[in-house]
Amino acid sequence: MQNVKGNQVETNVQFLTAEDAIAKIPANGATMMVGGFGDSGIPEYLLQAVMNRDEVTELTIMSNNITEGSNLNELFLLNRIKKAIGSYFTTNKAVMKAYNEGRIDIELIPQGTFSEALRLGGSGIPAFYTPTSAGTELAEGKETRYFNNREYVLEHSLSADVALIKAYKADKAGNLIYRKTARNFNPLMAMAADLTIVEVEEIVEVGELDPESIVTPFIFVDVIVKRVVNA
Amino acid sequence: MQNVKGNQVETNVQFLTAEDAIAKIPANGATMMVGGFGDSGIPEYLLQAVMNRDEVTELTIMSNNITEGSNLNELFLLNRIKKAIGSYFTTNKAVMKAYNEGRIDIELIPQGTFSEALRLGGSGIPAFYTPTSAGTELAEGKETRYFNNREYVLEHSLSADVALIKAYKADKAGNLIYRKTARNFNPLMAMAADLTIVEVEEIVEVGELDPESIVTPFIFVDVIVKRVVNA
Amino acid sequence: MKLESIRHYIAWRAAQELKKGIVNLGIGIPTLVADYLTPGKVTLHSENGILGVGAAPAEGFADRDLINAGKQPITQLPHTSFFDSSLSFAMMRGGHLDATVIGALQVAENGDIASWAIPGKDVLGVGGVMDLVAGAKKVIVTTTHLNAKGEPKILSRCTYPLTAKGRVDTVITEYAVFKIRSGQLYLEEIVAGISLDELKQITPASYEVSANLQRVNAFDLVK
Amino acid sequence: MKLESIRHYIAWRAAQELKKGIVNLGIGIPTLVADYLTPGKVTLHSENGILGVGAAPAEGFADRDLINAGKQPITQLPHTSFFDSSLSFAMMRGGHLDATVIGALQVAENGDIASWAIPGKDVLGVGGVMDLVAGAKKVIVTTTHLNAKGEPKILSRCTYPLTAKGRVDTVITEYAVFKIRSGQLYLEEIVAGISLDELKQITPASYEVSANLQRVNAFDLVK
Numbered sequence: 018m019q020n021v022k023g024n025q026v027e028t029n030v031q032f033l034t035a036e037d038a039i040a041k042i043p044a045n046g047a048t049m050m051v052g053g054f055g056d057s058g059i060p061e062y063l064l065q066a067v068m069n070r071d072e073v074t075e076l077t078i079m080s081n082n083i084t085e086g087s088n089l090n091e092l093f094l095l096n097r098i099k100k101a102i103g104s105y106f107t108t109n110k111a112v113m114k115a116y117n118e119g120r121i122d123i124e125l126i127p128q129g130t131f132s133e134a135l136r137l138g139g140s141g142i143p144a145f146y147t148p149t150s151a152g153t154e155l156a157e158g159k160e161t162r163y164f165n166n167r168e169y170v171l172e173h174s175l176s177a178d179v180a181l182i183k184a185y186k187a188d189k190a191g192n193l194i195y196r197k198t199a200r201n202f203n204p205l206m207a208m209a210a211d212l213t214i215v216e217v218e219e220i221v222e223v224g225e226l227d228p229e230s231i232v233t234p235f236i237f238v239d240v241i242v243k244r245v246v247n248a
Numbered sequence: 249m250q251n252v253k254g255n256q257v258e259t260n261v262q263f264l265t266a267e268d269a270i271a272k273i274p275a276n277g278a279t280m281m282v283g284g285f286g287d288s289g290i291p292e293y294l295l296q297a298v299m300n301r302d303e304v305t306e307l308t309i310m311s312n313n314i315t316e317g318s319n320l321n322e323l324f325l326l327n328r329i330k331k332a333i334g335s336y337f338t339t340n341k342a343v344m345k346a347y348n349e350g351r352i353d354i355e356l357i358p359q360g361t362f363s364e365a366l367r368l369g370g371s372g373i374p375a376f377y378t379p380t381s382a383g384t385e386l387a388e389g390k391e392t393r394y395f396n397n398r399e400y401v402l403e404h405s406l407s408a409d410v411a412l413i414k415a416y417k418a419d420k421a422g423n424l425i426y427r428k429t430a431r432n433f434n435p436l437m438a439m440a441a442d443l444t445i446v447e448v449e450e451i452v453e454v455g456e457l458d459p460e461s462i463v464t465p466f467i468f469v470d471v472i473v474k475r476v477v478n479a
Numbered sequence: 480m481k482l483e484s485i486r487h488y489i490a491w492r493a494a495q496e497l498k499k500g501i502v503n504l505g506i507g508i509p510t511l512v513a514d515y516l517t518p519g520k521v522t523l524h525s526e527n528g529i530l531g532v533g534a535a536p537a538e539g540f541a542d543r544d545l546i547n548a549g550k551q552p553i554t555q556l557p558h559t560s561f562f563d564s565s566l567s568f569a570m571m572r573g574g575h576l577d578a579t580v581i582g583a584l585q586v587a588e589n590g591d592i593a594s595w596a597i598p599g600k601d602v603l604g605v606g607g608v609m610d611l612v613a614g615a616k617k618v619i620v621t622t623t624h625l626n627a628k629g630e631p632k633i634l635s636r637c638t639y640p641l642t643a644k645g646r647v648d649t650v651i652t653e654y655a656v657f658k659i660r661s662g663q664l665y666l667e668e669i670v671a672g673i674s675l676d677e678l679k680q681i682t683p684a685s686y687e688v689s690a691n692l693q694r695v696n697a698f699d700l701v702k
Numbered sequence: 703m704k705l706e707s708i709r710h711y712i713a714w715r716a717a718q719e720l721k722k723g724i725v726n727l728g729i730g731i732p733t734l735v736a737d738y739l740t741p742g743k744v745t746l747h748s749e750n751g752i753l754g755v756g757a758a759p760a761e762g763f764a765d766r767d768l769i770n771a772g773k774q775p776i777t778q779l780p781h782t783s784f785f786d787s788s789l790s791f792a793m794m795r796g797g798h799l800d801a802t803v804i805g806a807l808q809v810a811e812n813g814d815i816a817s818w819a820i821p822g823k824d825v826l827g828v829g830g831v832m833d834l835v836a837g838a839k840k841v842i843v844t845t846t847h848l849n850a851k852g853e854p855k856i857l858s859r860c861t862y863p864l865t866a867k868g869r870v871d872t873v874i875t876e877y878a879v880f881k882i883r884s885g886q887l888y889l890e891e892i893v894a895g896i897s898l899d900e901l902k903q904i905t906p907a908s909y910e911v912s913a914n915l916q917r918v919n920a921f922d923l924v925k
Contacts, residue, residue: 020741020756020757020777021741021742021756021779021780022742022780023780023781025741025742026742026745026779026780026781027722027742027743028724028745028781029722029723029724029800054527054528054546054548054550054564055527055546055550056543056546056550057527057543057544057545057546058544081564082604104604104605104606104607105603105604105605105606106603106604107602107603107604108604112603113601113603116601116603117601123603125602125603125604125605126605127605127606127607127608127609127610128526128564128568128605128606128607128610129526129564129568129571129572129607129609129610130610131564132563132564132565132567132568133371133373133565133568133569135565136563136565136792137376139792139796139798140364140791140792140795140796141378141379141792141794141795141796141797141836141837142364142376142377142378142795143377143395143396143400144376144377144395144400145368145373145375145376145377146373146374146375146376147372147373147572147613148372148572148613148614149572149609149610149613149614150609150613151613151643151644152641152643152644153609153640153641153642153643153644154596154640154641155605155609164374164375164404165374169374169375173395188781190780190781192781192783194460195460195561196460196544197459197460197529197542197544197545197555197561198525198527198528198529198544198545198546198547198561199543199544200528200561200562200563201527201528201563201564202563202564203563204563205563205564205565208792208796208798223780223781224780224781227461228428228754228778228782228783228784229425229426229427229428229461229463229784230458230460230461231783231784231785232460232563234753234783234785234789234793235753235781235783236724236747236753236793236798236799237793237798251518251533251534251554252518252519252533252556252557253519253557254557254558256518256519257519257522257556257557257558258499258519258520259501259522259558260499260500260501260577285750285751285769285771285773285787286750286769286773287766287769287773288750288766288767288768288769289767312787313827335827335828335829335830336826336827336828336829337826337827338825338826338827339827343826344824344826347824347826348824354826356825356826356827356828357828358828358829358830358831358832358833359749359787359791359828359829359830359833360749360787360791360794360795360830360832360833361833362787363786363787363788363790363791364788364791364792366788367569367786367788370569370573370575371568371569371572371573372569372571372572372573372574372613372614373572378795378836379795379836379837380795380832380833380836380837381832381836382836382866382867383864383866383867384832384863384864384865384866384867385819385863385864386828386832419558421557421558423558423560426784427767428752428765428767428768428778428784429748429750429751429752429767429768429769429770429784430766430767431751431784431785431786432750432751432786432787433786433787434786435786436786436787436788439569439573439575454557454558455557455558459531459555459559459560459561460561462560462561462562463786465530465560465562465566465570466530466558466560467501467524467530467570467575467576468570468575
């Protein structure tokens with residue numbers, strides 16, 4: 018154990034093709050976290066592979082939004098998403114229409130509650146109190162409680178069968194770094210799912226990432242897929 | 249606002265001597281977080297300045313432990329600490345003795361609960377449920393609740409008047425990085441106190457720290473003190 | 480004033496409240512506030528995980544991985560840091576932001592705000608505004624005094640779904656600046672060209688006129 | 703066997719349970735486990751904020767900022783990462799560690815463990831062990847079969863203050879290996895030189911003898 022060279026490091030992280038990685042997702046009715054905010058940090062290449070595997074359907078998606086033009090939206094347009102949990106679906110007109118026609122269920126959560134529920138879901142904390150949404154419609158039906166004369170809402174943490182996330186670089190042990198605001202929900206979702214599949218732009222040797230700057234240690238990672246850009 | 253050079257950046261972070269920084273601490277009965285684990289990451293230089301200001305006394309300290317040989321221990325030996333909240337005081341015989349003689353009050357919290365209570369204390373989350381200590385003496389008198397057939401303990405987040413923390417480098421805006429395992433509780437305490445005073449080994453120009461690798465953004469920092477090593 | 484001038488005046492006026500510190504700007508009029516801040520004094524935070532939001536990039540220099548919460552391309556500054564959404568919202572909900580400037584559909588005299596939903600319309604988005612309003616040290620609302628239908632927006636009580644209760648500190652419109660102190664709404668500033676009575680008629684909220692009421696000329700103020 | 707040999711045998715035996723993955727080793731016998739792991743296969747975690755704990759440094763090369771949870775100097779490895787205590791305990795409590803090896807004062811047949819406090823003595827320290835036991839996927843207890851007073855440690859019920867209820871998976875002593883499956887304690891392995899009856903006499907816990915009971919020669923096994 019003690020003095021190990023980079024080429025001796027073996028972890029449980031697997032390096033697979035997108036197809037092989039997506040083959041690990043339960044076929045029907047999986048809960049699936051998908052990283053990204055706006056256009057930034059969406060695992061588009063992995064989502065393409067999900068689209069290519071028809072039996073992955075009846076999905077419950079946890080994603081801040083469903084960005085128009087993204088492959089997550091394509092998956093929705095294929096009627097493969099039965100429910101979406103996130104903070105902002107307003108700008109996607111097709112989602113609005115589907116919701117009105119009863120074709121998709123939406124659970125709206127304030128964005129800060131969503132992000133903390135992800136992080137705590139991955140941290141073994143099942144529930145927490147937040148001031149956010151206290152006294153609003155989004156707190157209706159939820160338990161509330163006063164601490165120091167302020168009202169707080171009991172929120173439950175999130176976990177999922179799968180997280181599809183997007184990172185910038187992985188080393189061959191599975192440690193991850195992100196790029197600028199493409200980080201967003203990705204490191205949190207990595208912590209919160211039973212199976213974390215990561216799309217990366219580059220895979221580097223063990224030892225090439227600064228140990229002080231690794232954002233997601235490999236303990237939270239199961240599978241890494243290098244994005245292949247079509248020529 | 250828009251296109252700013254490093255030398256134009258002005259933040260609310262102050263750069264002071266240890267004496268001037270410690271002068272900001274309320275004189276009697278302050279609650280004070282102190283970073284460090286074992287010998288690593290303790291703000292020794294700031295604690296020396298606390299020792300030098302006699303009226304800072306009747307302290308309630310939040311620190312994982314009181315390491316023998318540290319200036320935090322010196323402060324304790326000066327009878328300036330009336331209560332300590334943390335996870336591990338067993339190895340400090342003087343603390344054990346003082347506890348038996350009723351000279352110090354101890355509140356024992358599991359280390360993971362302590363660290364999460366710090367982080368959530370700085371995050372506006374006043375309370376959370378953890379599985380840790382369920383069914384043990386440390387949960388006695390605490391509310392418990394079942395989620396998915398497992399018992400969890402309701403724990404309250406921590407906040408304090410002051411945090412004294414130790415970082416490696418600060419830039420002139422107040423952003424911080426740490427060094428190896430000296431990071432420990434320091435970034436969490438930075439978030440959780442009304443007044444965060446940071447001891448650093450080096451102050452660098454704005455722009456010299458990698459924006460992807462800043463661990464504590466300057467929003468959590470009030471005062472920075474450069475450690476002066478006596479020749 | 481034309482609507483665009485009005486929006487810029489309100490943004491400029493909000494910027495006068497922000498001399499230093501860390502601020503999160505919402506979408507709409509608040510976005511315009513950035514143009515009126517003194518360079519280097521105020522640092523902008525965006526909830527998607529950046530502290531130190533720089534200007535829009537020059538044409539052709541947009542980076543897909545560098546956007547603000549409004550999904551617009553931005554640039555980074557020398558003191559910028561990046562972090563995940565959880566830490567970003569810890570900053571907001573934990574009371575670390577000096578101020579936020581946000582828009583509103585309605586504001587009430589008790590500091591309640593409604594900004595995310597209209598009754599009878601589908602509401603499938605809330606974003607980060609509830610966390611922002613719940614946590615920022617100072618909540619500044621920038622809004623036109625009346626809505627597009629000519630209805631007042633500063634009311635005794637909000638009738639639209641709330642964003643948060645009792646969290647608003649300051650309301651800035653093209654006609655006036657109101658502040659809430661100890662649960663009481665005060666008129667602090669009124670622009671030239673509108674009388675106190677005229678303001679009252681378009682402001683159903685009950686408010687006191689501040690002892691230090693300022694009368695300002697909006698047209699002169701905007702550069 | 704001498705005590706030191708016993709401790710090393712127990713540590714070696716625990717290492718045989720750890721073929722791959724991420725493990726946190728407690729203080730005492732568990733610390734010795736590191737010496738018996740196959741290099742590069744198991745990564746060690748320490749709760750003070752490091753994943754990828756390397757060996758003790760050579761004399762004179764200790765770094766004050768590079769220690770493990772036992773406060774001993776360590777080294778870093780090519781795949782090491784550093785993080786704060788909150789993320790470190792998220793790994794533990796969140797179920798991300800494949801296993802932990804810890805010592806115990808008492809273990810009960812129902813998986814209860816007592817490891818941090820003795821009745822009647824001052825208890826001012828708990829550290830991270832409760833989080834570790836609450837969260838690790840597999841909890842392996844390494845302990846001498848009897849305590850220093852010759853009293854059994856594997857019991858029907860713990861009489862000392864608990865560290866956690868029902869979390870232990872495996873108990874390894876110098877005489878035997880026990881595993882808990884579906885709430886039932888099984889004797890899985892017994893060393894040569896002690897009979898089943900003799901073991902029973904020093905093990906008040908009720909346990910079943912596994913259908914696959916292994917009899918091993920401890921002396922031959924330790925290298």
